[in-house]
Amino acid sequence: MLIDQNMKMADVVLHDPTLVPIINRFGVHLGMGDLNISEICKKHNLHLQFFTTILNAFHDKLYFPKEQLQSFPARLFVDYLQKAHRYFLEEKIPEIAGLIKETIQESSVNQKSYAIIERFFVHYRDEFRTHIQREEVKVFPYVLKLEKALEEDKITPEIEQLFHEYPITEYQAEHENVEEKIFDLKNIIVRHLPTPNNDRLWYQILREIFTLEKELNEHSRIEDLILIPKVKAMENELKLKMAK
Amino acid sequence: MGDLRTVVIIEKNLLIQAGLESILSELPRLVIIGFYTGDEPNLNVLLTKQDPDIMFLNPQCLDVPAANFLNQLKGKINPLIFGLLDDNAPESLKSPFADRLMFSDNKQQIQNKIQERCNLNNDPHDKAQVLSSREITILKHVVLGLTNQEIADKLFLSVHTVMTHRKNINKKLGIKTVSGLMVYALMNQLVSMEDLGDKI
Ligand SMILES: [Fe+2]
Ligand SMILES: [Fe+2]
Numbered sequence: 001m002l003i004d005q006n007m008k009m010a011d012v013v014l015h016d017p018t019l020v021p022i023i024n025r026f027g028v029h030l031g032m033g034d035l036n037i038s039e040i041c042k043k044h045n046l047h048l049q050f051f052t053t054i055l056n057a058f059h060d061k062l063y064f065p066k067e068q069l070q071s072f073p074a075r076l077f078v079d080y081l082q083k084a085h086r087y088f089l090e091e092k093i094p095e096i097a098g099l100i101k102e103t104i105q106e107s108s109v110n111q112k113s114y115a116i117i118e119r120f121f122v123h124y125r126d127e128f129r130t131h132i133q134r135e136e137v138k139v140f141p142y143v144l145k146l147e148k149a150l151e152e153d154k155i156t157p158e159i160e161q162l163f164h165e166y167p168i169t170e171y172q173a174e175h176e177n178v179e180e181k182i183f184d185l186k187n188i189i190v191r192h193l194p195t196p197n198n199d200r201l202w203y204q205i206l207r208e209i210f211t212l213e214k215e216l217n218e219h220s221r222i223e224d225l226i227l228i229p230k231v232k233a234m235e236n237e238l239k240l241k242m243a244k
Numbered sequence: 245m246g247d248l249r250t251v252v253i254i255e256k257n258l259l260i261q262a263g264l265e266s267i268l269s270e271l272p273r274l275v276i277i278g279f280y281t282g283d284e285p286n287l288n289v290l291l292t293k294q295d296p297d298i299m300f301l302n303p304q305c306l307d308v309p310a311a312n313f314l315n316q317l318k319g320k321i322n323p324l325i326f327g328l329l330d331d332n333a334p335e336s337l338k339s340p341f342a343d344r345l346m347f348s349d350n351k352q353q354i355q356n357k358i359q360e361r362c363n364l365n366n367d368p369h370d371k372a373q374v375l376s377s378r379e380i381t382i383l384k385h386v387v388l389g390l391t392n393q394e395i396a397d398k399l400f401l402s403v404h405t406v407m408t409h410r411k412n413i414n415k416k417l418g419i420k421t422v423s424g425l426m427v428y429a430l431m432n433q434l435v436s437m438e439d440l441g442d443k444i
Binding site: 066116 | 423
């Protein structure tokens with residue numbers, strides 16, 4: 001289903017509830033009444049095209065209009081990705097960590113083995129935090145400054161220096177695949193877990209991990225397929241201006 | 245990923261993309277992990293990260309010759325590659341592909357070609373998913389932090405053989421990262437917490 005601006009926000013969410021965390025990032029919450037998407041955007045001061053495109057891309061993995069997505073200003077993406085980071089770090093990952101802890105406490109068997117899984121996840125969280133930190137401290141500020149410099153047609157020595165020190169190709173090369181360990185974790189739980197006595201809790205963990213994986217896939221897809229190419233194009237523009 | 249095969253599709257035409265997806269969905273054990281249109285500037289990097297088992301590629305949507313594109317991937321990943329080919333395309337476009345799906349192929353022909361080349365009809369049980377003793381030895385060395393070269397020296401193997409073993413271990417267990425392998429090794433008491441020290 002293609003989501004368009006005249007659809008009621010509530011109908012969209014009833015059709016695909018996995019969109020709830022996405023709309024939350026834009027400041028839209030449940031209890032949304034009968035407003036349609038364009039009214040919601042007006043109310044929350046959102047970029048209508050950007051909002052619907054992001055919803056569609058998350059809703060349907062085949063829908064990914066690269067040209068259209070790349071035409072949006074980079075600052076919209078940076079803002080969206082940053083909010084997603086907060087959601088991953090402050091909500092989703094602690095939630096799963098808490099579930100794992102609770103599950104182990106309620107296990108009367110194999111506690112030692114399960115504790116290893118917990119350790120793996122904590123390790124993953126730390127790595128993920130480092131990954132995000134690099135994006136927020138190094139990449140995003142550079143992207144924002146670059147966009148501003150081009151828009152105002154003011155090529156400062158600072159932006160030239162940033163470009164030489166950390167061009168986007170560098171980020172591209174070191175941008176790790178954060179889904180890899182999630183993939184492993186799924187396999188460990190489904191295939192290799194010593195048989196638990198509390199299936200329901202493990203199932204809950206598994207479901208949360210699948211949701212996290214889907215959200216991470218979508219997140220990386222925007223970083224790899226939209227943000228990086230977009231910044232490359234901006235860098236080319238910068239190079240032209242610097243040559244003059 | 246155990247007995248599943250991961251698939252990426254590189255095709256600009258969305259109808260063909262969706263059509264191929266629907267045809268693949270009727271075959272067992274295939275999981276699509278990526279759709280691309282071929283004009284992604286960092287496509288080879290992304291593919292290397294994803295490391296798919298099977299790749300469907302329409303050379304017409306690349307801005308470089310398919311042979312050059314495939315060369316960039318050589319040595320890094322080694323998927324089974326099917327060309328998605330227009331019957332009228334010049335031979336130069338078709339030639340890099342040993343396996344070809346033609347636009348004029350019907351559904352049955354396409355499914356047969358894929359099934360034959362990917363051995364999808366194999367009984368999964370005739371392929372043991374448990375690790376051999378050689379693989380267990382290598383797994384232990386890997387989680388203890390030895391490099392491929394060090395393992396090769398220790399066991400009098402070539403680095404290439406060690407890498408092949410590691411690939412098989414990853415496939416059998418469905419675990420790709422070293423930390424994931426540590427969890428497996430610890431849970432199965434192949435190594436102890438003390439052996440790993442602060443690695444985990
Ligand atoms: Fe990110
Ligand atoms: Fe990232």
